[in-house]
Amino acid sequence: MxxxxxxxxxxxxxxxxxxxxxxxxxxxxxxxxxRIGEGTSCLVYEVRPDVCRACLPGDPECRMARAAFGIV
Ligand code: SF4
Structure with missing residues (x-):
């Protein structure tokens, strides 16, 4: 929580x-x-919200977001 x-x-x-x-x-x-698609980082990574912690590289939500922005 x-x-x-x-x-x-x-x-x-x-x-x-x-x-x-x-x-x-x-x-x-x-x-x-x-730059998205080249290299990005979170400026608040250590204190990012739980919703951000729940999304992992390559998981279904990640792939859905990437597809929405045309990133394969
Ligand atoms: S969405 Fe979350 S993880 Fe992504 S940059 Fe913003 S705070 Fe960081």
């Missing part, structure tokens, strides 16, 4: 104004650094 204390560790500049998720730049999480 994700606690408020854990979520409070996220820098406010990456959190949506309504506090319901990460701030996005268009369809892209503002904490995502780099």
């Amino acid at each position: 994700e606690t408020d204390e854990a979520l409070d560790l996220l820098p406010a500049k990456y959190v949506a104004d309504d506090q319901r998720g990460m701030r996005c730049d268009g369809e892209r999480c503002s904490a995502l650094s780099g």
Whole structure:
């Protein structure tokens, strides 16, 4: 269970104004650094939300997201 204390560790500049998720730049999480399809990293990796921890490289959700953006 994700606690408020854990979520409070996220820098406010990456959190949506309504506090319901990460701030996005268009369809892209503002904490995502780099170029999609070439090399990316999470700027808040150590304190990323549980929903991010649940998605693993190559799992069904990952493959679905990659397909949605045309990344094979
Ligand atoms: S892991 Fe989560 S917080 Fe990090 S860049 Fe991806 S969506 Fe954003």
